[in-house]
Amino acid sequence: MERIAIILIMCLVPLMMATGQEQQAGKLLSKAIYQEEVNGELDEAIKTYRLIVQQYPDNRKVSAEALLHLGICYEKIGMPQAYDTYQDIIDKYAEQQNEVALAQKRINHLKAFADDRHRKAEQHLENGNELLKQWEYESAIKEYEKVIELRPNTLLARNALYNIGQSYFKAGRYEEALTTLKNIIEENPESSITPVSELMVVQVQNAILNNTSSSVNNDYSDEDRIVDPETGITYRKIKTFTGRNDVIDWASGTKLSPNWKFLLKGNTIVPMDGNDPFKFVDMQVSAPAWSPDGKNIAFTNGDSSIYMVPVSSETGHATGTPENLLKREGRCSLSGVNWSPDSKKLYFHMINYPENDYPEIFSLTISDGAIKSLTTENIPQFNPACSPDGNTIAFNGPFSSLWLCSEGGSVAKQLIDNKHTKPHWTHDGEWLFSDEARKGWGRSLNFIKVSDKKEFKITPPVKTGSYLSMSPEGNKVLFYRPSHQLFWGMKVASASGGPSYEPVSHLPVYGAQWSKNSKMIIIQGEKYNKMEEGDAAMRIVPITGGESFLLNMDVDVKGEPFAYCVTTDQKRILFKTTKEDESEDLYMVPVSIEEARVTSPPTRIIENWNRGGAYNTKMSMSHDGTKLALIHNEDIWIYDIDAKDLKQITKTPEKKKWISWSPDSRMISYWAFVDNPDFEVETRIILSEEGKPIKTLNNCMVYPFGWSPDNKSVVLFRNNKLIIRNIFTDEIRVILDLNTHWLDDIGNYCWSPDGKYLVIDGCENAEPDTKYHLLKVHLDGCEITELATDDLSFKYDISWSPDGKWICYCFMEMEKVRPESTLWEADFEELVEKLHH
Structure with a gap:
C-alpha cells in the first residue's frame, strides 16, 4: 500500500509542476496583456512576452499567443520585427490554428500597408x-x-x-x-x-x-525689348510662363487660340491669364489644330483617325465629346491637319495603304464627312495650308519644295524648289513663309511673295526663341522661347547599381570614350556650353567632376577641322574638313591626351571621301589602334596607320553600314543591304586582311558593340529575344526573352571587360513617356541589376570603363535651362520693310 502511494505521488508531482507552470505562464501572459492594452507600457510588455516564450517553450498555446501579442507590439511602435514574429508563429506553431490564422491576417495587413x-x-x-x-x-x-x-x-x-x-x-x-x-x-x-x-x-x-557654380549659364535675359543689331528689327517680350504654367517645352507644334487666350500643345491647353494648364480631352492627341471660329479643336489619334471636339472659346474646356470624322476601313497614315478659314473643312496629308506608298493631300468637309483629293500630281505631298481667301492650297512637295493648287482640286504648280517646310500664309494672302528645313531647329523663317516670288529670310535673335504663330490680327509675328531645351549629355553609373552621376553639366555630348586609366572620359561635343552655338570639338572630362578642357585642334589644313573621335590607342584624332564643293577629306593627327593638344602635322587618309551616311556607321578603328576600316563608294577600305597605306578589300555594289572590328582585329563585320524578298539586311563577316568571307547572317544586324571579348560570338536581338550566337558553330544562347519580361524592346548593349555581363538599354512602353532602363545582365540570365535607377531618359553610346567599375552613356532629354518661358512679338510691317527692301 505504501509502495502504491509512493508511485501515485511520483506521478502527481510532475503533473502538479506542469499545472503550476501553466498557471505561471498564464499569469505572465495576463500581466503582459494588461501592460500592453491597459497601461500602454509597450516596452515592458515586449520584455514580458519575450520572457514567456523563453521560459515556457513547452506551453505552445501560451507561447504562440505571446508571440502574436509581441508582433502587435512591434507593429504599434513601428518596428520591422513584427513581420518575422508573425512568420515564426506560422512556421513553428502550425497546430495553434487560431493564432496562425491571426498571424497570417496580420502579415497580409503588413504587406498591404508596406x-x-x-x-x-x-x-x-x-x-x-x-x-x-x-x-x-x-x-x-x-x-x-x-x-x-x-x-x-x-x-x-x-x-x-x-x-x-x-x-x-x-x-x-x-x-x-x-x-x-x-x-x-x-x-x-x-x-x-x-x-x-x-x-x-x-x-x-x-x-x-x-569657387565654381553648378547653375546653368543660361543666356537668360530679363530684357523686355531687343533690337536685332543686324536687321534693326525690334522684338518685344509680351508674356512669361513660370511654375505650373510653364509646361510647353517646344515651340514647334504649339498653336495660339484665335482669341489669343490660350496656347495649345498636344493635349494640353495653357491659359494666357496665368491659370493652371489642363487637358481638354481624355485621349491620345497628336497635331491639334484650333478652328478659326474658336469652336472646335481637330486632332489625330494615332495614324488613321481624325477627331473633332467642341470647346468653349472663353474657357478652353471641351463642351462635348470627341467625334471621329475620318472613318477608314483600311490602313492609312495621316498628319498635317489644318483648317479652312471658314472652319468648314479640314486639310491633311495621308498615305493610303496598300494603294500608295507616298502621302497625298486631301480635304474633309465637316458637315458630311466627304473626302477629296486636291491634286493629281504624282509626287509626295505634305502639310497643306489654305489661303485666307479659301481659294488656294499651299503644300510641300519632295525635297522641301513649295507648291500651289486650287482648293477645288487642280494640277499643282511649283512655287520654289527648296528651303520650305510646313507653309504658313500671312493674313493678307500675299506671302508664304516656313521654317528653314536645312537648319533643322526651326529658328530661321523663309518668306516668299506669291505674286513675284521675291524672297527674304529672318533669323530672330537667340533670346527670342523660334517662330510660334502670327497674331490673330495678322500684324505681329510671334516667337516662343521655352525654359527647356533638348539636350544631349553624358552620365556615369556604377556597375554595382544605384543612381546616375553627371561628371560635367551644361556641355553637349554626342559621343564618349574612356581613357585607358578609367579616370577621364573623352567626349565629342562643342566648344561652348549648351546655351551657345559652337563648333564641334573634343573635350577631356575628369570622372571626378573637375573642370573639363578642350583638346586643342591647331592643325594646318584648308577648312575648319571637324573632330570625329580619338583612336582606340588614344594616340590620334580622326577629323574631316569640308571643301567649298561640299566634298570631304578625312585626316588623322597625333595627339597627347595628357597635354590636350596635337603633337605633329596631320596626315590625309582619303581625299573626297564618299561615305554616304553618318560617320560612326561608316568607319571603325581596330582595337589595337593600328588600322582604320572605312566605307568609301560603298566598298570597304583598310588604312594602315604605320604604313600610311589605304587598301580596298571589297568589290561588291550593295550599300554597307555599321562596319566593326572583332576585338583581335582579325575580322570585320558590316551590314549589307541586299535585294532579297525575305529580308533586306544581312550581316557579313570577312577577314580584315584580304576581305575573304567567313560568315553571312541573314536577316541579322550585328552592331559594333556586339562582338564578344573572345572573338567567337556576337550579340543579336531577334524575335524579341536577346541572344548570343557563335559565328563558327551557330550555337545560340538566349540571355533575355522579352516575351516573358516586362521590357518591350532592347536598344544598345555592350560587353563587360571580363566577358561575364552585358549592359543593355531596355525600353518600357509607358504613359505618358517611354521609359529607358539601363540593366546589367549576367550571361546566365539569372542576375539582372538596374543601373542609373534615377534616369529613364533615352540612352545611347554605352561603354564600360576598362577597370570594369563604371558605365558611361550618352542621353537625350528635355532639360530646364532658363527660369521661365517667354513669348515675343515683332511687327510684321517693320519686318517686311527692313528685310524685303
Whole structure:
C-alpha cells in the first residue's frame, strides 16, 4: 500500500509542476496583456512576452499567443520585427490554428500597408525628381524627406538622400551637399549608392575649391525689348510662363487660340491669364489644330483617325465629346491637319495603304464627312495650308519644295524648289513663309511673295526663341522661347547599381570614350556650353567632376577641322574638313591626351571621301589602334596607320553600314543591304586582311558593340529575344526573352571587360513617356541589376570603363535651362520693310 502511494505521488508531482507552470505562464501572459492594452507600457510588455516564450517553450498555446501579442507590439511602435514574429508563429506553431490564422491576417495587413507606403514613397521620389529638374530645390528636398520617412533604411530612402545631396549641390549649398553625401558613405559603406556618392563628394569639393557654380549659364535675359543689331528689327517680350504654367517645352507644334487666350500643345491647353494648364480631352492627341471660329479643336489619334471636339472659346474646356470624322476601313497614315478659314473643312496629308506608298493631300468637309483629293500630281505631298481667301492650297512637295493648287482640286504648280517646310500664309494672302528645313531647329523663317516670288529670310535673335504663330490680327509675328531645351549629355553609373552621376553639366555630348586609366572620359561635343552655338570639338572630362578642357585642334589644313573621335590607342584624332564643293577629306593627327593638344602635322587618309551616311556607321578603328576600316563608294577600305597605306578589300555594289572590328582585329563585320524578298539586311563577316568571307547572317544586324571579348560570338536581338550566337558553330544562347519580361524592346548593349555581363538599354512602353532602363545582365540570365535607377531618359553610346567599375552613356532629354518661358512679338510691317527692301 505504501509502495502504491509512493508511485501515485511520483506521478502527481510532475503533473502538479506542469499545472503550476501553466498557471505561471498564464499569469505572465495576463500581466503582459494588461501592460500592453491597459497601461500602454509597450516596452515592458515586449520584455514580458519575450520572457514567456523563453521560459515556457513547452506551453505552445501560451507561447504562440505571446508571440502574436509581441508582433502587435512591434507593429504599434513601428518596428520591422513584427513581420518575422508573425512568420515564426506560422512556421513553428502550425497546430495553434487560431493564432496562425491571426498571424497570417496580420502579415497580409503588413504587406498591404508596406506596399501602400512603398507606392507613396515612389510617388514622392518621382515628384522630387521632377521638381529637381524644374530647379525647385527646396520643394524637391521636402519630397525626398517624405520618402525617407515612409521607407527608412531602404534603398529607396538612400536614393532619396543622394538626391537631397544633388539638390543642395545644384542650389549652390555646397557644405550641406558635402555633409549629406559623406553621411551616405559613412552609414552605407557596402551599398551600391556609395560609389557615385564618392564621386559626388569630389565634385562638390572641386566646386568649393575652384569657387565654381553648378547653375546653368543660361543666356537668360530679363530684357523686355531687343533690337536685332543686324536687321534693326525690334522684338518685344509680351508674356512669361513660370511654375505650373510653364509646361510647353517646344515651340514647334504649339498653336495660339484665335482669341489669343490660350496656347495649345498636344493635349494640353495653357491659359494666357496665368491659370493652371489642363487637358481638354481624355485621349491620345497628336497635331491639334484650333478652328478659326474658336469652336472646335481637330486632332489625330494615332495614324488613321481624325477627331473633332467642341470647346468653349472663353474657357478652353471641351463642351462635348470627341467625334471621329475620318472613318477608314483600311490602313492609312495621316498628319498635317489644318483648317479652312471658314472652319468648314479640314486639310491633311495621308498615305493610303496598300494603294500608295507616298502621302497625298486631301480635304474633309465637316458637315458630311466627304473626302477629296486636291491634286493629281504624282509626287509626295505634305502639310497643306489654305489661303485666307479659301481659294488656294499651299503644300510641300519632295525635297522641301513649295507648291500651289486650287482648293477645288487642280494640277499643282511649283512655287520654289527648296528651303520650305510646313507653309504658313500671312493674313493678307500675299506671302508664304516656313521654317528653314536645312537648319533643322526651326529658328530661321523663309518668306516668299506669291505674286513675284521675291524672297527674304529672318533669323530672330537667340533670346527670342523660334517662330510660334502670327497674331490673330495678322500684324505681329510671334516667337516662343521655352525654359527647356533638348539636350544631349553624358552620365556615369556604377556597375554595382544605384543612381546616375553627371561628371560635367551644361556641355553637349554626342559621343564618349574612356581613357585607358578609367579616370577621364573623352567626349565629342562643342566648344561652348549648351546655351551657345559652337563648333564641334573634343573635350577631356575628369570622372571626378573637375573642370573639363578642350583638346586643342591647331592643325594646318584648308577648312575648319571637324573632330570625329580619338583612336582606340588614344594616340590620334580622326577629323574631316569640308571643301567649298561640299566634298570631304578625312585626316588623322597625333595627339597627347595628357597635354590636350596635337603633337605633329596631320596626315590625309582619303581625299573626297564618299561615305554616304553618318560617320560612326561608316568607319571603325581596330582595337589595337593600328588600322582604320572605312566605307568609301560603298566598298570597304583598310588604312594602315604605320604604313600610311589605304587598301580596298571589297568589290561588291550593295550599300554597307555599321562596319566593326572583332576585338583581335582579325575580322570585320558590316551590314549589307541586299535585294532579297525575305529580308533586306544581312550581316557579313570577312577577314580584315584580304576581305575573304567567313560568315553571312541573314536577316541579322550585328552592331559594333556586339562582338564578344573572345572573338567567337556576337550579340543579336531577334524575335524579341536577346541572344548570343557563335559565328563558327551557330550555337545560340538566349540571355533575355522579352516575351516573358516586362521590357518591350532592347536598344544598345555592350560587353563587360571580363566577358561575364552585358549592359543593355531596355525600353518600357509607358504613359505618358517611354521609359529607358539601363540593366546589367549576367550571361546566365539569372542576375539582372538596374543601373542609373534615377534616369529613364533615352540612352545611347554605352561603354564600360576598362577597370570594369563604371558605365558611361550618352542621353537625350528635355532639360530646364532658363527660369521661365517667354513669348515675343515683332511687327510684321517693320519686318517686311527692313528685310524685303
